[in-house]
Amino acid sequence: MIKNLISHLRELQAYRAVLQQLVMQQLILRYRRTTLGFFWTLINPLAMMSVMALVFATLFKADLQTFTVFLFAGMIPWNFFSSVVTQSAHAFINNEGLIKKIYLPKIIFPLSIASAFLIDSVLSFLALFSIILIIGGSLSWAVLFIPIAYLMLFFFALGIGLITSVATVFFRDLQFVILIAMQGVFFLTPILYKHDALVGKVAWLVGLNPAVPFIELFRAPLYQASLPSPGVILQAALISLSAMAIGLFVFLRQEKIIVFRLWVEMSSIRVESLSIKFRIYHDRSPSLKSYFANLFRQQRQAAYSNFWAVKDVSFEVKAGDRVGIVGHNGAGKSTLLKALCRVYESSDGKISVDGRIAPLLEVGAGFHIEFTGRENIYLNGAILGYTKQQLQGIEPEVITFAELEEFIDTPVKYYSTGMYMRLAFSLATAMHPDILVLDEIFAGGDAAFMVKA
Template identity: 45%
Template sequence: MFWGIMVFISFFSGLVSYRVVLKQLIRQQVTLRYRRTIFGFLWTLLNPLLNMAVIATVFSIVMKFPIQNYAIFLFSAVIPWTMFSNTISQCSMSLLANENLFKKIYLPKQLFMTSSALSVLIDSLLSTVCLFIIAYFFGAKLSPALFFLPVSFAILFFFSYGLGLIFSIVSVFLRDMQYLIGVLLQALYFMTPIIYPVDAVPEQYKWVFSWNPMYYFVDLFRDPIYNSQLPNTHSIQLCLIFAAVSFVLGLFVFKVNDKKIIFRL
C-alpha cells in the first residue's frame, strides 16, 4: 500500500513540477494537429461526422437494422469509441515520437502520454458538443440524463489513459506493437455493438460481450444520448472497476519500466 502511494505521488509530482511544459505540449497537439489543412480544427468535427455519415448510410440501407434514428444510435457509440481508440493510438506512440526530445534534456516521460490523452479528451469534448447540435436536428433529445456525460467522459478517460500508459511502454520494448495496435483496435471495434444492436448477435455469442469492457462504456454514452436515461448501475459499477484497474495497472507498469526506457530507444 505504501509503495503504491509513493508511485502515485511520484507520477503526479512530475506532472505538477512540469505543468508549464505539459500545457505547452497539450496546446501544441491541439493546435498543430491540423496545421496547414484547409479546414483546420474543423476536422475534429468533420472526421467523426463523415465517418458516421458513411456508416449510417451503408448500414441503414444494406443491413436494414430495425433501429429508430439509426444516426443517433451510431453517434452515441462513435463518441466513446473514437476517444478510446485515439487515446490508445496516440499514447502508444508518444514515447517513440518524442525520444529525440527527452534524450537531449530531462523531462518526466509521463508528460508525453498525459498530454496525448488530455488533447484527445479536449478534442472529444468539443466534437461531441458540435456533433450533438447536428444530431439534435436529426432527432436527438435533450434530457436530464445528458448531465451524466461528463462522468462518462471522466471514467472513460482514466480507463483509456491507463491502457495508453501500458501500450506506450510495450511499444518501446516491442516495436511490432505499433503495428499490432491498429489490428487489435479494428478487431475490438467489430466486437463492440457500435454499428449494430447487441440484439442482432446470435444468443450463443452474446457471452463474448460480457468480457469486452467497451461494451459497457458504450452504454455510459448510449443511454443518456439515445435512450434519454441514466446508464444502469451495473454498467456504471463495472466501468468504474475497469477504469480503476486500468489506471492503477498503467501507473505500476510505467513506474517499473520508467528507468529502462532510455536504454531501449
C-alpha cells in the same frame, strides 16, 4: 509505489505548462495550414460517421434519424479510446530525442496524447448535440451524466495507453500489432449493432470486451434518454480503475529503464571487411554482330574488367554516433553509403544494420517531377516504407519544416534544388528514422535551413 505516484503528481503540477504546450502542439499540427483549421476536428469524424449511418441504416433497414444517434453515441467514445491506445504506442518512441536530452516526467507524453484526443472527442459530442436538435430530436436531463462517463473512459484509455507506450519501447513491432488488434476489437464492440440482439457464443465473446460498458455509458443518455443502469456504471468504474492501476504499475516499474531501452533500440551499423567490385564493360553499346564475331576470334577481347570501388573496409557506428566519411572524388564514399542502404550488394565482407534507414543519397530521388510536392510526400513516403495513415499524420509537419506552404501544390519540376532538398530532408526525418544517411545533401540548402536541420 504510493510515494512514487504522489511524487509524479507533484511533478505534473510543476510541469503543467509543458503538458499544455504538448497538447496544443498536437491539436495545432494536426490541421495546420488548412483552410478550415481546427474545424476539421469536428468535420472529419462527423462526416465519416454520417456516411456510415447512411450505409448501415440502409443495410439494416433502420430509421435513419434513430440509427444516426445510435451510431454516433457509440462511435465518438470508441474513436477516443482507439486513438489514445494506438497513438500512445508511439508516445516514447516519437519523443526519444527529448527523453534522452532533457528531463521531463515521462508520463507527460501519453497523458498529453490522451488529453488532446479528449478535447477532440468532447467537441465532437457538442456537435452531436447540435445534430440531434437539428434533426428534430431532444436531449434529456440524462446527458448531464456524460462528463462522468468521460472521466471513467479517460482513465480506462490512459491506463491501456500507458501499457502500450511502455510495451512498444521493448517490442517495436507491437505498434503494428496494436493497430490490427484494435480493428478486431471494433467489431467485437456493440457500435454498429445492439448488444442485447446477440445470442450464443457471440454474445458471450462480446461480453468479455472491457470496452462494452463504456459504450453503454454514452449510449444510454443519448439514445435511450436515461441513465445507465447501476450495474453498467459499477462495471465501467471497476474496469477504469483496474486499467489505470495496472497501467501505472507497469509504467512506474519500467520508467527508469525506458531511456536505456531507447538507446539500445537505436541504430547501430557494423561493417566487416567490406569490398565492392564493379564491372567496367569495354564495349558500351555492343551489337549482335560484334558479339558473335568476338565468339569466333582466337584471342577474344575481354568484355569487362573488374574495379574495386571499396576494398576491405571495416568500422562500427554505435547508437548516438554521428560519423562523416571524408575522401577525394572517386574514393568510394557514395558507393559505401549506397551499400549501407542496400542499393549495392557487397562483393565480400558483411554489413549489419540494426535499425530503420532513411536514405538521402541524391536530391529528388524517389520524386516524380510531374507530381506536386504534396503528392510526392505520399509517393516518396511509400517508397521509404511508411503507411498512408502515418503520412497523413506527418504531412503538416513536413510542409511546415520544409517551408513550402505556398508551393506544396506546385509540380516539383518547378522547384529549385534547395526546395527539393528541404522537402526530401523534412520527409525523411519526420518519422524519426533510426539511421539517417546523407550524401552531400546539404549542397542545395541555405545556411538558415542547415542550422534548423
